[in-house]
Amino acid sequence: MRARAAALLLCAAVAGLVWLALTSSHLDAGPAALVVSAVAAAVATVLIAFQPLLAVLARSRPAAFRGHLALGLAALVLVLVHVAALWLLSPEDVLFAISPDGPTRARMAVLATVALVIVVVLGIVRRWSSYAPQATRILHAFFGSLTLLLGVGHAVLTDGALDGPGTAALLLLAALGVAGIAAAQTTHLGSSAPSSAPGEVDDPVG
Amino acid sequence: MNRTRMIVLVGFMVLVVAGVGVALFASDLSGTGAQNVGSRPGNATAAPAEGCPATRSNPGGDNNYIPDAPPGEDLGDGFVIQGVVRQAGDCRPLPDVRIQVWLATRTGGESDNRTSVRTDAQGRYRVETAPTVAQFGEPNIHVGYDDDAYEAVFIRNVVDLDDTAATIDLNLRPR
Numbered sequence: 001m002r003a004r005a006a007a008l009l010l011c012a013a014v015a016g017l018v019w020l021a022l023t024s025s026h027l028d029a030g031p032a033a034l035v036v037s038a039v040a041a042a043v044a045t046v047l048i049a050f051q052p053l054l055a056v057l058a059r060s061r062p063a064a065f066r067g068h069l070a071l072g073l074a075a076l077v078l079v080l081v082h083v084a085a086l087w088l089l090s091p092e093d094v095l096f097a098i099s100p101d102g103p104t105r106a107r108m109a110v111l112a113t114v115a116l117v118i119v120v121v122l123g124i125v126r127r128w129s130s131y132a133p134q135a136t137r138i139l140h141a142f143f144g145s146l147t148l149l150l151g152v153g154h155a156v157l158t159d160g161a162l163d164g165p166g167t168a169a170l171l172l173l174a175a176l177g178v179a180g181i182a183a184a185q186t187t188h189l190g191s192s193a194p195s196s197a198p199g200e201v202d203d204p205v206g
Numbered sequence: 207m208n209r210t211r212m213i214v215l216v217g218f219m220v221l222v223v224a225g226v227g228v229a230l231f232a233s234d235l236s237g238t239g240a241q242n243v244g245s246r247p248g249n250a251t252a253a254p255a256e257g258c259p260a261t262r263s264n265p266g267g268d269n270n271y272i273p274d275a276p277p278g279e280d281l282g283d284g285f286v287i288q289g290v291v292r293q294a295g296d297c298r299p300l301p302d303v304r305i306q307v308w309l310a311t312r313t314g315g316e317s318d319n320r321t322s323v324r325t326d327a328q329g330r331y332r333v334e335t336a337p338t339v340a341q342f343g344e345p346n347i348h349v350g351y352d353d354d355a356y357e358a359v360f361i362r363n364v365v366d367l368d369d370t371a372a373t374i375d376l377n378l379r380p381r
Contacts, residue, residue, distance in 0.1 A: 026340060029312065086342070090316070092269040093342045101238035101265035104230055105343050111226055134207045135215055142219050146226065157235075159340035159367060 003057050003064050010050050017042040021161040037085035038161040044078035047071045049173035052180025056187050076120050105157035112150035119143045148177040236364045239264030243372045244365030260294035260379040267360030270316035275306040279321035282336030286371040291329045294377040299329025306350045307333045310341035349374045
């Protein structure tokens with residue numbers, strides 16, 4: 001029941017944020033690449049914000065864990081689509097944005113993307129290896145938090161499709177994500193016995 | 207996890223957060239060297255700096271630059287880009303100097319909205335365009351000089367979405 005409610009909430013959040021983006025004046029008569037870029041970024045933000053919630057649900061439901069994995073990878077792909085669409089719009093502006101001279105919002109985006117890649121790599125390591133399970137879980141959540149906060153910060157500082165009500169929606173998503181990360185860590189600490197035995201494997205999610 | 211590992215882990219995370227903080231703190235809000243030059247009608251124009259130091263190109267200044275923007279192109283109305291072009295060092299106004307302007311507006315991107323104008327006898331130039339829109343997260347205005355008499359200059363400055371004018375003065379150094 002909780003999983004179904006979470007799925008419905010996720011779909012509603014994706015639809016709501018995409019609707020806000022598509023109805024913004026910023027995209028009026030904008031080129032297709034700009035629309036694709038904005039929509040990809042909006043969906044990626046929702047997916048990243050919901051990941052901790054899925055991680056909490058995954059502790060009792062394998063399907064939620066598969067969703068956590070799939071949506072995490074989807075978020076990474078969508079971020080790459082966002083950047084690729086911007087590249088189609090103006091390669092020079094992309095290169096400037098990611099350079100050391102780029103604006104603060106672009107630096108936040110670069111750091112968020114690097115953190116997201118680390119999150120995915122740590123997720124894969126946790127899935128396929130038993131090496132330092134607690135450390136990888138903590139780092140996975142830590143870099144996930146960075147991804148969320150820097151990504152939302154980037155979106156809030158950007159004049160674009162998610163101004164006005166979109167900004168409020170972004171801040172709500174950030175609050176949901178941070179609460180989810182806290183819940184995931186609390187759930188984990190409350191349900192697993194502390195141990196430092198070599199080779200111990202935690203449960204696959206956290 | 208034993209205590210030593212936990213300390214190392216926490217130390218690593220603190221270092222990462224500190225690194226992110228430094229990286230953000232060290233950045234310019236609109237990019238290195240970009241100034242907010244937006245204004246509303248009636249705002250006073252700043253006097254030139256003493257000695258009129260040569261204007262230097264800033265990073266991103268030549269983004270989407272296409273040489274030889276067509277003269278007198280109709281870019282719409284509702285927003286004015288203006289400025290005075292002087293000779294660096296002696297502040298002498300430079301007449302009949304070709305200035306190129308390009309920006310994103312509702313009618314098109316930076317590659318589409320471009321024009322060139324010549325300065326008048328007092329070194330002034332003026333371009334009227336449709337209001338700016340955000341390009342890569344912020345409304346940018348590019349102004350450039352790329353002819354033979356003076357050193358080339360490419361400027362990228364920013365305005366706010368509700369501004370209706372921008373002033374960008376240039377001090378050119380002879381080649």
